[in-house]
Amino acid sequence: MGVTQELIVFLVSIALFAYFSITLDNFLSRDNILNLIRNVAMLGMLSLGMAVVVIGRGVDLSLVAVMAVSLTFSIVLANQGYAFSTALVLGLAFVIVVAIVMGFLIAYVEIPAIFATLAVSAIVYGLGRGVIATLDVNNVPDNLSWFLFLGRGSFLGIPIPIWLFAVCAAALYFFLRRTGFGRFIYAIGDNISTARITGIPVRPVIILQYVLSGVMAFLAGCVTAASVASMNMRMVNSTLIYDVLLVVILGGIGLTGGRGGVRNVLVGTILIGLLLNGMTILDISYTVQNLVKSTVLLGALIVDALLNPRDEQTSQQGDI
Numbered sequence: 001m002g003v004t005q006e007l008i009v010f011l012v013s014i015a016l017f018a019y020f021s022i023t024l025d026n027f028l029s030r031d032n033i034l035n036l037i038r039n040v041a042m043l044g045m046l047s048l049g050m051a052v053v054v055i056g057r058g059v060d061l062s063l064v065a066v067m068a069v070s071l072t073f074s075i076v077l078a079n080q081g082y083a084f085s086t087a088l089v090l091g092l093a094f095v096i097v098v099a100i101v102m103g104f105l106i107a108y109v110e111i112p113a114i115f116a117t118l119a120v121s122a123i124v125y126g127l128g129r130g131v132i133a134t135l136d137v138n139n140v141p142d143n144l145s146w147f148l149f150l151g152r153g154s155f156l157g158i159p160i161p162i163w164l165f166a167v168c169a170a171a172l173y174f175f176l177r178r179t180g181f182g183r184f185i186y187a188i189g190d191n192i193s194t195a196r197i198t199g200i201p202v203r204p205v206i207i208l209q210y211v212l213s214g215v216m217a218f219l220a221g222c223v224t225a226a227s228v229a230s231m232n233m234r235m236v237n238s239t240l241i242y243d244v245l246l247v248v249i250l251g252g253i254g255l256t257g258g259r260g261g262v263r264n265v266l267v268g269t270i271l272i273g274l275l276l277n278g279m280t281i282l283d284i285s286y287t288v289q290n291l292v293k294s295t296v297l298l299g300a301l302i303v304d305a306l307l308n309p310r311d312e313q314t315s316q317q318g319d320i
Helices: 005-023 030-055 063-079 084-107 113-132 145-152 160-178 180-190 192-197 202-228 233-237 240-251 262-281 286-307 312-317
Strands: 137-139 230-232
Touching: 005 240, 005 262, 030 063, 030 160, 030 180, 030 202, 030 240, 030 262, 063 084, 063 113, 063 137, 063 202, 063 230, 063 233, 063 240, 084 113, 084 202, 113 233, 137 233, 145 160, 145 202, 160 180, 160 202, 160 262, 180 192, 180 202, 192 202, 202 230, 230 233, 240 262, 240 286, 262 286
Parallel strands: none
Antiparallel strands: 137 230
16 A cells, blocks of 8 residues: 555654653643544534535535534524424524525536535524524523533543544445445546436535535534533634635545545544644644644645646536
């Protein structure tokens, strides 16, 4: 087996973990490890959703907005008297409706994914901040220990967020590699024209991609809300969406589509999770952190361009 981007990223992650363990006093502390695990689980779930779309030669810039607003919607309903389980179902329904509309705009109206998802992100955030809730931060109702267990509990000594991330990763791996629709996504990402000729229902599959992405965002939101007993919509204006893109691209999923999988997300998530955690412990300013992440993202894009050269179809239609 030759040297791959995935292998390089994995080795760099090991080296970074060893370096931080030796040089940072609080890195191996219980609280820091638990915080790292929770953050990695949330970032990983979002990245799984992004990966499905990127493999199909798309992009979803609405992930963070959908995550924050859907859980805020559920929390607000629960605080108004709805059973929390019902509120969560309604929040998930909101996600699915948004994803179907967004997928329709991309697949049928043929708006480029980068613009459609950016516009939908702004609309969803506007609904959340202007219609759904009057506050940026909304607290989970009291006496919901079963829900908080999702973010704070553990099983066999392993935090529940990691179990949830593992289940999501396994389910997505099975879907992409063992089902017809999963193979359709790879085929569309590899060559959409050929996919149409062979009879693949391209437009419905594109919509399915965004539904899966939205569901992953909702699950990531559940872990986030359960960890801190609240949801903060201000995260929509953070650089989290770029962290997700960084995980996907750095892990080795090509923007030209049709390549990569769950394993790439896992190694990318580990590296970026370690990098962000280490910079936080070092008390590196938010601005400098963004500079570092932007530089790494640019480097990953350059590597992606070299490893996955643009074919004739990509040159005509664009990556996303």
